[in-house]
Amino acid sequence: MKELFAFGQSILENQPFSVLLGTALDEFEPGKATLKLAVQDKLKQQHGFVHGGVVSYLADNALTYAGGSVLGDSVTSEYKINYLRPAIGELLVAQASVISSGKSQAVCQCQVLAVQDGEERMVAFAQGTIRKVV
Amino acid sequence: MKELFAFGQSILENQPFSVLLGTALDEFEPGKATLKLAVQDKLKQQHGFVHGGVVSYLADNALTYAGGSVLGDSVTSEYKINYLRPAIGELLVAQASVISSGKSQAVCQCQVLAVQDGEERMVAFAQGTIRKVV
Amino acid sequence: MKELFAFGQSILENQPFSVLLGTALDEFEPGKATLKLAVQDKLKQQHGFVHGGVVSYLADNALTYAGGSVLGDSVTSEYKINYLRPAIGELLVAQASVISSGKSQAVCQCQVLAVQDGEERMVAFAQGTIRKVV
Amino acid sequence: MKELFAFGQSILENQPFSVLLGTALDEFEPGKATLKLAVQDKLKQQHGFVHGGVVSYLADNALTYAGGSVLGDSVTSEYKINYLRPAIGELLVAQASVISSGKSQAVCQCQVLAVQDGEERMVAFAQGTIRKVV
Numbered sequence: 001m002k003e004l005f006a007f008g009q010s011i012l013e014n015q016p017f018s019v020l021l022g023t024a025l026d027e028f029e030p031g032k033a034t035l036k037l038a039v040q041d042k043l044k045q046q047h048g049f050v051h052g053g054v055v056s057y058l059a060d061n062a063l064t065y066a067g068g069s070v071l072g073d074s075v076t077s078e079y080k081i082n083y084l085r086p087a088i089g090e091l092l093v094a095q096a097s098v099i100s101s102g103k104s105q106a107v108c109q110c111q112v113l114a115v116q117d118g119e120e121r122m123v124a125f126a127q128g129t130i131r132k133v134v
Numbered sequence: 135m136k137e138l139f140a141f142g143q144s145i146l147e148n149q150p151f152s153v154l155l156g157t158a159l160d161e162f163e164p165g166k167a168t169l170k171l172a173v174q175d176k177l178k179q180q181h182g183f184v185h186g187g188v189v190s191y192l193a194d195n196a197l198t199y200a201g202g203s204v205l206g207d208s209v210t211s212e213y214k215i216n217y218l219r220p221a222i223g224e225l226l227v228a229q230a231s232v233i234s235s236g237k238s239q240a241v242c243q244c245q246v247l248a249v250q251d252g253e254e255r256m257v258a259f260a261q262g263t264i265r266k267v268v
Numbered sequence: 269m270k271e272l273f274a275f276g277q278s279i280l281e282n283q284p285f286s287v288l289l290g291t292a293l294d295e296f297e298p299g300k301a302t303l304k305l306a307v308q309d310k311l312k313q314q315h316g317f318v319h320g321g322v323v324s325y326l327a328d329n330a331l332t333y334a335g336g337s338v339l340g341d342s343v344t345s346e347y348k349i350n351y352l353r354p355a356i357g358e359l360l361v362a363q364a365s366v367i368s369s370g371k372s373q374a375v376c377q378c379q380v381l382a383v384q385d386g387e388e389r390m391v392a393f394a395q396g397t398i399r400k401v402v
Numbered sequence: 403m404k405e406l407f408a409f410g411q412s413i414l415e416n417q418p419f420s421v422l423l424g425t426a427l428d429e430f431e432p433g434k435a436t437l438k439l440a441v442q443d444k445l446k447q448q449h450g451f452v453h454g455g456v457v458s459y460l461a462d463n464a465l466t467y468a469g470g471s472v473l474g475d476s477v478t479s480e481y482k483i484n485y486l487r488p489a490i491g492e493l494l495v496a497q498a499s500v501i502s503s504g505k506s507q508a509v510c511q512c513q514v515l516a517v518q519d520g521e522e523r524m525v526a527f528a529q530g531t532i533r534k535v536v
Contacts, residue, residue: 284446311418314413
């Protein structure tokens, strides 16, 4: 388990875009993954909310991690995301899990929470297909 | 038309996240919008491709612009994206257009191209719902 | 609660297409809905599995019921579905629930199970937006 | 070309569900497919519109045909659909085309039109992944 987590962290550290945003791996075990992202002003849009693109990025990455936890080296093939409310707060948390998996692909879901003053609100929900890299 | 374009540019300039990434508005007229993004190392993932989150962000933003071109101030309500191949090259171009629109929402589509050595390849395709902000 | 269920049943009875297929309402309470469909040969495709269109129909309808349970009279605005494995068995069960809801729309999810010889297998998973009819 | 069309027709004739609904293949060539469906009362919902499940079924099937035209024997892996307006009229037409394809899968899109008194209106738009059966 520790090995899986360390492996997950090393991937994140090797993604310049994830380093730029400041993404951290919080949980990574067979069937699920949690990513966290501290909100900074540079991640916002014109109304002061976290940019939807950041929320999507985090959901997409968490989906890939969840799928990768059962498939090994993987990429997101496709996903859909519903934005539920503006992302406001100090922290984003993306919790992804595997719905169903086979040999070469997994279907996963992810909820993205925004934490403001200690209170969590769901700001987005995503579902997607993760494909094993062969 | 010039006014619409200037308005579109001002929104982009007021999105700190778009400034961070370096997104530029290339085309913005009723029913369609094109965004461009010069590829930099900081936008990549561990294999040297542009991070999927960047591709998604650009598609999402272009969808909102296309919808906003007919609805006025708008947000993306939901979208789905299929990644078609690794995003490699110097430039990403997201071209979005309106499929159908009503008073309060528009359904739009977007193709994302990667330009490498002058050659364009489609790297992603998205479809989503844009909702007028009331 | 009984009233809600009776209302749900009356809608189903007034959908000629649902009558044609033989759909039954099994559970209908605030935030969730379950539809059941006995598998008949006429619902199959060329390999003897239940046609994907039937699985989609059932998921779509269950999503609308789940959304409608909190919104009132509603329609599906959009949804995405992942087919997970061939739908084989005597019975399909679509269980939908509300992920998040506001005044005018709800985002819902639905799993479709196929029951064969008493054993349940998830055959599809869907996520969509339900909109209140005004 | 005639062979491809005949092959496509034979598949449709071997889908009991498509026979039940009355689906006809109208166009089938490399990269695109068109399905038609005459509207009957049995295909409607409680407000007299064609049931969304029928629209979805037709889009899903047309997507599979479009993908299958370049991949061979195929199934829909996933798709998303946006309903644009109530489906009213005498005829539904689903026109699908390939956006991008590889060896094992194709991403396709489909518009569904309703024809009423000779006038076509787009009632739904879909995007999905078609996977070659191996």
